[in-house]
Amino acid sequence: xxRGRKRKPGKRHPCGKLVRPSSGETQAEILATVVDARxxxxxxxxxxxxxxxxxxxxxxxxxxxxxxxQQYEAGQRFGSVYYRHQLVTGMPLPRxxxxxxxxxxxxxxxGCGEPPADDLVDKVRRHYDEALQVLxxxxxxxxxxxxxxxxxxxxxxxxxxxxxxxxxxHDRHSLHQGLDELGYLFGLVRESSRKLL
Numbered sequence: 001x002x003r004g005r006k007r008k009p010g011k012r013h014p015c016g017k018l019v020r021p022s023s024g025e026t027q028a029e030i031l032a033t034v035v036d037a038r039x040x041x042x043x044x045x046x047x048x049x050x051x052x053x054x055x056x057x058x059x060x061x062x063x064x065x066x067x068x069x070q071q072y073e074a075g076q077r078f079g080s081v082y083y084r085h086q087l088v089t090g091m092p093l094p095r096x097x098x099x100x101x102x103x104x105x106x107x108x109x110x111g112c113g114e115p116p117a118d119d120l121v122d123k124v125r126r127h128y129d130e131a132l133q134v135l136x137x138x139x140x141x142x143x144x145x146x147x148x149x150x151x152x153x154x155x156x157x158x159x160x161x162x163x164x165x166x167x168x169x170h171d172r173h174s175l176h177q178g179l180d181e182l183g184y185l186f187g188l189v190r191e192s193s194r195k196l197l
Contacts, residue, residue: 057161064165066172067179074183078131079158085128088116094160134181138174147171150178 011019025033031050038049042060053059053072058079062072086093135151142150147170154175156162167175183189 057157057164061157061164061175066167067176070183070188071176071179074179074186074188075154075158077186077188078154078182081124081127081131082159084124088121088124130185131182134185135178138178138181142174142177145170145174147174150174150181154178154182 008018013019035046035049038044038054039046042049042054044051044054048054048063051059051063053063058067058072058075061067062069067075083093085091132151135154138150147168153164153167153171157164157175164175180189
């Protein structure tokens, strides 16, 4: 018969010590959980589940081949322009990712001590206004066509991260036009490759 107390169950370090529950999950365990969830939810292989594009609605459209790489990059650029505009002008973000984000947007904490410089604010507003003008022009071009306006689709998919897996043909064309024109504005699409409707 063995002497001493029974060995406690649980995960152990290589040296034999018990892993304390307070130490939390390791980065590898977190990644494994994410990969497993993506595999189940999007029905992809483990290798495909590691693709970062699956983490956003816009990225999932690029992953599925519904939009091109240039359109994906244009959407990302618009998202960063929108995000910077909201932060610099003090406007709230539509979907803060944490309680800290909610509190910072409400002015509870996290604001910078000094307001941003006027030239920075002007520059950010100018970039944002240019993008909005491009999307407004796309809306005018598609006014008589069925489907949602390009500006609405780009905002919902890029800024609100709404799922767009069930877009109809008219909405896809509308989204393509908005992203193509944004790509041209941001210098991602050359004049010769622009699609004119």
